[in-house]
Amino acid sequence: MGLLSWSRKKSPWIFHVNAASCNGCDIELVASLTPRFDVERLGVQLVPSPRHADVLVVTGTANALMRERLKTIYEQMPEPKYVVAVGACALGGGVYQECYNVTNGIDKVIPVDLYIPGCPPRPEAIMYGILKLLGIAPEKELEPALEEEIVGAGASK
Amino acid sequence: MEPERVSRLTTALEATATQQRNSTLLAVKPERIIEACKMVVEDREFYHLTTITAIDEGQVISLFYHFWRGTEFLTVKTAVPKSDPRLQSVTEALPAALFYEAEIADLLGVVFVGSPMTGRKLLLPDNYPTDAPPPLRKESNPAQIRKMMGLD
Amino acid sequence: MTDSPLDPKSEASAGLMQYSPENLVPFGPVHPSLKEPEYFKLYLEGEKIVQVVPRIGYVHRGIERAAQDRTWVQNIYLFERICGICSFAHSMAYTQTAERLTAFEVPRRARYIRLIIAELERIHSHLLWLGLVGYWTGFDTLFMWVWKDREHILDLFETITGNRVHKSFITISGVRNDLPENIIEPLKKEMKYLTGRVDYYSDLVSTEETLVARTRGVGRIDQDVARRLCPVGPLLRCTGIARDIRKEDPYAAYDELVPDVKTSNQGDIASLLLLRLEEIRESCRLVTDAIEKIPAGNVKLAVPRVIPAGDSVGHIEAPRGELFYFVRSAGGMKPERVKIRTCTMANILTATEMLKGHTLADVPVVLTGMDPCFGCMDRIAVVDVAKGKEWSVRGEELRLHGINWYKPGRQT
Numbered sequence: 267m268g269l270l271s272w273s274r275k276k277s278p279w280i281f282h283v284n285a286a287s288c289n290g291c292d293i294e295l296v297a298s299l300t301p302r303f304d305v306e307r308l309g310v311q312l313v314p315s316p317r318h319a320d321v322l323v324v325t326g327t328a329n330a331l332m333r334e335r336l337k338t339i340y341e342q343m344p345e346p347k348y349v350v351a352v353g354a355c356a357l358g359g360g361v362y363q364e365c366y367n368v369t370n371g372i373d374k375v376i377p378v379d380l381y382i383p384g385c386p387p388r389p390e391a392i393m394y395g396i397l398k399l400l401g402i403a404p405e406k407e408l409e410p411a412l413e414e415e416i417v418g419a420g421a422s423k
Numbered sequence: 424m425e426p427e428r429v430s431r432l433t434t435a436l437e438a439t440a441t442q443q444r445n446s447t448l449l450a451v452k453p454e455r456i457i458e459a460c461k462m463v464v465e466d467r468e469f470y471h472l473t474t475i476t477a478i479d480e481g482q483v484i485s486l487f488y489h490f491w492r493g494t495e496f497l498t499v500k501t502a503v504p505k506s507d508p509r510l511q512s513v514t515e516a517l518p519a520a521l522f523y524e525a526e527i528a529d530l531l532g533v534v535f536v537g538s539p540m541t542g543r544k545l546l547l548p549d550n551y552p553t554d555a556p557p558p559l560r561k562e563s564n565p566a567q568i569r570k571m572m573g574l575d
Numbered sequence: 576m577t578d579s580p581l582d583p584k585s586e587a588s589a590g591l592m593q594y595s596p597e598n599l600v601p602f603g604p605v606h607p608s609l610k611e612p613e614y615f616k617l618y619l620e621g622e623k624i625v626q627v628v629p630r631i632g633y634v635h636r637g638i639e640r641a642a643q644d645r646t647w648v649q650n651i652y653l654f655e656r657i658c659g660i661c662s663f664a665h666s667m668a669y670t671q672t673a674e675r676l677t678a679f680e681v682p683r684r685a686r687y688i689r690l691i692i693a694e695l696e697r698i699h700s701h702l703l704w705l706g707l708v709g710y711w712t713g714f715d716t717l718f719m720w721v722w723k724d725r726e727h728i729l730d731l732f733e734t735i736t737g738n739r740v741h742k743s744f745i746t747i748s749g750v751r752n753d754l755p756e757n758i759i760e761p762l763k764k765e766m767k768y769l770t771g772r773v774d775y776y777s778d779l780v781s782t783e784e785t786l787v788a789r790t791r792g793v794g795r796i797d798q799d800v801a802r803r804l805c806p807v808g809p810l811l812r813c814t815g816i817a818r819d820i821r822k823e824d825p826y827a828a829y830d831e832l833v834p835d836v837k838t839s840n841q842g843d844i845a846s847l848l849l850l851r852l853e854e855i856r857e858s859c860r861l862v863t864d865a866i867e868k869i870p871a872g873n874v875k876l877a878v879p880r881v882i883p884a885g886d887s888v889g890h891i892e893a894p895r896g897e898l899f900y901f902v903r904s905a906g907g908m909k910p911e912r913v914k915i916r917t918c919t920m921a922n923i924l925t926a927t928e929m930l931k932g933h934t935l936a937d938v939p940v941v942l943t944g945m946d947p948c949f950g951c952m953d954r955i956a957v958v959d960v961a962k963g964k965e966w967s968v969r970g971e972e973l974r975l976h977g978i979n980w981y982k983p984g985r986q987t
Contacts, residue, residue, distance in 0.1 A: 286634045289948070290659025290740045293703065297729075300722040314971035330548035330572055331633045361656050365637035366558050366565035367548070369574050386659065386740050444675060445824075446888050470802050471818075473890065474916035476901045487901070489888060493823050496888055519805035522920060530639070546632040558640050565640060 277309035278400055281319035281343070285336050285372060287326025290386040291353035295323065298389035305393050316342040321396065327355045327368035328375050340376040348399055351378045352392060354385040361385075390415075424495060432462060446489075446496035453501045453510055460488060461516045463499065468492050475523040477531050479560045484508050484531055488520075503533060505560075512538035532557035548572070615927075615942070616956040622934045625960065627927035642913040647673060647882055650910065652743055657915070658948045659740050660703060663696045664893035666745045669913070671826055672889030672900040674747060676882050684872040685749035689827040691762075691865050692736070692744055693891075694858040698769065699728040700894035701851040701858075704946050705776065708848065711939040712789050713978035717779070724772050727765050734758065747882075749875030762866050766859040773856045780848045789981050790845040794929035794941040797842050806925035807918050808896020809854065810945055813847050815840035820892035832864050844944040851946075880908055893918055895946050919948040936980035939973050 284292050298305040299312065313319050316339045328336055340349070351372050354360035359370035369375055382395040424447045429440045436459050438451040451459045463469050473489040473496075480502075488499040503510050512535035513520050524535045525545035535541070544551070547558075552571040556563040569575055614633060618626040638657060642650050654669045655662035667689060674681065702725040709717030729739040735754060736742035744751050780786055796806075801814045811818060819836040821829045837853040839846035884906035890899040896918035903912040926945040933941060935957065955973060958965045968976075 286636060288634075288656045288659045288662075290656070290662070293659055294740065297722060297726070300726070301719055302723055302726050314969065314975075326634075327636055329634070329636055330550065330574065331635070333574075361653055362636045362638070362641065364565060364569070365641045366563075366568040367572075367574075367635055367637040374575070385656070388739065443886060444888075470805070472805050473897065473899050474901075474914070474921075476914040478903065478912050478914075489899070489901070491890070491897075493818065498888070518803050519921075519924060521924060523916070526920075544632065545630075546635040548632065558637060563640070565637065 277311065278320050278396065279311050279313045279318055280321045280323050280396070281313055281316045281339070282323045283325070283336060283339055285324055285326040285332040285356070286329040286368070287353065287355055291325035291355075291384075294386045294389050295325065295352060295392055298393050303389045303393060305389075305396075308393070308397065310393075310396060316340075317344065319343055320347060321399070322347065322349045322376075323352055323396075324349065324356050324372050324376075324378075325352045326372075327359060327362050327365075328372045329367045329369070333369060333375050336372065336375050348379045349376055350380045350382060350396060350399060352382045352384075352395075353387060354383060357381050357383055424497065428466070432459075435462060443498075446498045448498045448500055450500045453503055456486075456488075456499070456501050457511050457513050457516055459499050459501075460513045460520075463490055463497060464517065469497055472517050472519045472523075475520060475527060477527040477533060477559075479505070479531060481505075481561065484533055486510065486527070486533070488513075508533040509536055510534070511536055514538055530557055530559040532560065614955060615938075616958060617930070617935070617938065618958045618960050619935070620960050624930050624933055624935070624938075627930045629923050629927060631923070639913055639915065642910055644909065646880065646908050647747055647910065648880075650913070651745060651747075652741075654913075654915070655741050655743060657917070660700050660948060661696060661893045661895065661898070661918075662741050663692050663744065664891060664898055665915075666743070667693060667827070668889060668891045668893070668898045668900045669902070669915075670745050670747055671891065672887050672902045673882055673904070673910070675887040675889055676885045676902070676904055677748075677878070678883075679748055679876055679878060681749055682872050682874060682876065683828070683870050684753075685874045686828040687865050687869040688750045688754060688874060689745065690829065690832060691754075691862055691869075692732075692742065692750075693827060694861045694865070695728055695731060697858045697894045698855050698862075699725055699732075700946075701855050702728070704851065704943070705780075705848070708786075708940070708943055711943050711974050711977070712786060712981075713974070714783070714786060717776075717786075721776070724769065727769065731762065731765060734761075746875055748878045749873075751875070753874050754869075759866050763863055766863045770856055770859045773852050773859070777849060777852045780845070780852070785981055785983070786848075787845065789937070789940050789977070790848060790944075791843060793844045793933065793937055794944055795841070795843045796925060796929055800925060800928055804924045804928060805921060806896070807921045808892070808894075808946075809847055809850050810896065810922050810925055812836070812838045813840075813850050814842045820890055820897050824890065826889075826891055828865060832861055832868070834861055844940055847944050881906060882910070895919060895948060896921065917948060919945075922947075934980070935968075935973060936977040939970070939977050 322343060351357055356372045359368055362368045363370055380395055380399040382392055384391055432449055433440050436451050436455050438449050441448045469490045469492045471491045473491045476487040478485050483502040483504055485502045490497045510533060512524055522545060524538055525540040527533050528535055529545050529547045555568050555571055614630055616628040617624050645653055651666045655666040657665050702721050706718040706721035732742055733739050736744040796814055798814045798816060801811055801816055815838050817836045817838045821834045822836055835857055837850055839850045882904045884904050887902045890897050898918055899916040901914040902910055905911040922945050929941050955968050957968060
C-alpha cells in the first residue's frame with residue numbers, strides 16, 4: 267500500500283456529524299477524547315471539516331432537516347472514505363422508529379461501513395469500532411494490556 | 424388562588440374558573456385572549472409564562488396558556504374551531520410567547536394572527552407536505568407523512 | 576391588505592420578518608430560501624450583531640406524537656432520550672406529572688433516591704457545560720480536566736443504575752431498583768472530591784485572563800429582559816431573580832432537603848460560570864445529606880397499568896431550568912397527549928437578546944453560556960446588512976475565529 271494509505275490507516279481523521287440525535291452518543295464520542303479513554307493516543311483525531319476527514323462518524327436519526335445536510339457532507343469528503351453509524355438511532359431509528367420525521371437508520375441516506383450499537387455505546391465500544399474499521403484492532407501492534415483494555419471492556423460491559 | 428383574585432379575573436373577562444389540582448383553570452372566549460393575558464401579567468407575580476399547550480379535541484383545538492406564579496399555576500384556557508383555527512397572537516403583551524405559538528402553528532395548524540413568525544416554520548422542515556394534516560392533529564398518520572416526505 | 580409589516584399579506588412583511596422586543600423590524604431583501612437549514616441567522620451591521628433569528632427543528636423527531644402510541648412506562652424510555660444530558664430530568668418530570676393523576680403516594684425512600692440521581696445529573700450537566708466552555712474558548716486543558724472529573728459521576732451512575740447516560744431508573748410509583756449496597760461511603764467520598772474541584776475551578780475561571788476577558792460583561796442581561804422573555808434556570812438566576820422550582824414547588828425529597836438557591840446579579844457569562852459552579856457545590860451537599868438521611872422502605876409500589884383520566888401539569892428544575900410537562904390521560908394504557916416544554920426552548924429568545932451588540936468572536940461563548948441542549952453551533956448564517964451579503968459559517972470556524980480574536984496582544 268502507498269505511503270498515503272499507510273499513514274491514513276495509522277491516523278484516521280474523523281469528522282463527526284450529529285444528525286438529529288439526543289446528544290447521548292455524541293457525548294460518549296467526545297468522552298473518548300478525554301484523558302480516561304484518550305483515543306488520540308491511538309492516532310484518532312477529530313477534524314473541523316469533512317474535506318480533511320477519512321472517517322465520517324454519524325449519530326442520530328437523520329430527520330428531514332438533516333438528511334440533505336448529511337448527504338452534502340458525505341459528498342464533500344474525499345476518497346477513500348468510511349462511514350460509521352454510532353448508536354441505535356443511526357442504526358435503525360432507535361426508540362424513534364416510525365416517527366413522522368425520522369429516517370429508520372442512516373444507511374438509507376448514505377452508505378455505511380460500520381455499525382456501533384448501543385444507546386449510547388460506551389466510549390470503549392466506539393473506540394474499538396473505529397479501530398476495527400481500520401483493521402488496526404486485531405493487529406499485534408497494540409500492547410496486549412491495551413488491547414485487553416479496549417476489547418475486554420467493550421465485550422464484557 | 425385567592426378567591427378575590429379569581430373573581431376579579433372572572434368578572435372582567437366573563438370567564439369561568441375551576442381548580443384543578445395544582446392549577447387554577449380560567450376558561451375565556453378566544454376574542455378575549457389578549458386581554459386575559461394582559462390582565463394576568465399586570466399582576467407582577469404571574470409574569471412567568473411557562474408555555475402554551477394545544478390539544479386537538481376533535482371539533483375544536485384547545486389552547487392552554489400556563490402561567491407560573493412561584494406557588495401555583497394559573498392556566499388560561501381557550502378554544503378555536505378546527506374548521507377555522509385562527510387566534511390573536513399575544514406576542515405584543517407577552518413577548519415570550521413567540522416560539523410557543525410558532526410551535527403550535529407548526530404542529531397543529533393554528534394561525535396566530537399578528538405573530539411575527541407568520542409564514543415561517545419553527546420546527547417542521549420546509550418541505551413538510553402541504554396536503555398532510557399537521558402532525559399532532561387526530562387525523563394525522565405518521566406512516567403517511569413519512570411516505571410523503573420520502574423518508575423510507 | 577395594508578402596508579403594515581404586521582399584516583402577513585403586506586409587501587413589508589415579505590422576506591424574513593425579524594422579531595425585536597422593542598419593535599418589529601422587517602429585514603429585506605433577504606431570501607428566506609436557503610440551501611441548507613441554518614440554526615442561527617446573525618444580522619451584522621459593521622462588526623456588531625444587530626439581530627438574531629434562530630431556526631430550530633433540526634432535532635425535531637416527532638416525540639409528542641410518538642408518545643401517543645406508547646404505554647405509560649414505555650414513554651419513560653422515549654422521553655429520557657429527548658436529551659442525553661438531562662435524560663433523568665425528562666423521565667422524572669414526566670413520571671411525576673403522570674403520577675399526579677393517580678392516588679398513590681410515592682414511597683419516601685424512592686423520593687430520596689430520585690433526588691440523589693437528579694442532583695448527580697445536575698452536577699454532571701454543569702461539569703459537561705464547563706468543559707464545553709473551555710473547549711469553545713480554546714481552553715482545552717480545562718475541557719480535559721473537567722470531563723475527567725465528570726467521569727466520576729458517570730461511574731456512579733453506572734454503579735447505581737446500570738448505564739452512564741440513559742439511566743431508565745425511574746418508574747411510575749418510584750424507582751426501578753434500590754441503591755446498591757455499600758454505596759454510601761463511595762458516594763460521600765466522590766461528593767467531597769468534587770467539592771474540592773469546584774473550589775479549584777471557581778478560582779480558575781475568575782483569574783484565568785483569557786477566560787475572564789471573554790466572559791466578563793459579555794452577554795449581559797437584566798431583570799427587565801428576564802421578566803419580558805421568561806428565561807429559566809441559571810440564565811434567570813444570574814440576573815438576581817431567585818427562582819428555582821425545587822424550592823417553589825418541591826417534588827421528590829426537596830420538601831425535606833431544601834436547596835439553597837444561588838443567584839448572581841451580574842447577568843453576564845462570567846457570573847454564569849461561577850453560578851453553575853456554586854450549584855454544583857450545593858448539589859454535592861444535597862447528595863451527601865440525602866445519602867445520610869435516606870429512610871428505609873420499599874422503592875416502588877405495584878400499580879395498575881392505566882392512569883386515571885384527567886389533565887395534569889408538572890415541572891421540575893432540570894439542570895438547565897424549568898422543565899414542564901402537560902399530560903392528558905383518557906383513562907387508558909397510553910397517554911392521550913403529552914406536551915413538553917424544554918428549558919432550552921424557554922431560553923432561546925433570551926439568548927438572541929444576549930447576542931445583540933456583540934461581535935462574531937463572542938458568539939460561541941454566548942450561545943454556550945445559555946447551556947443549550949441542541950447542537951446549535953453546527954452551522955450559523957451571517958448576513959451583512961449594509962452590503963446585503965450572506966454567508967454560512969461552521970461552528971468550528973467561529974470557535975477558531977473567537978480564539979484568535981482574543982489572543983493576548985491583539986487589538987480588539
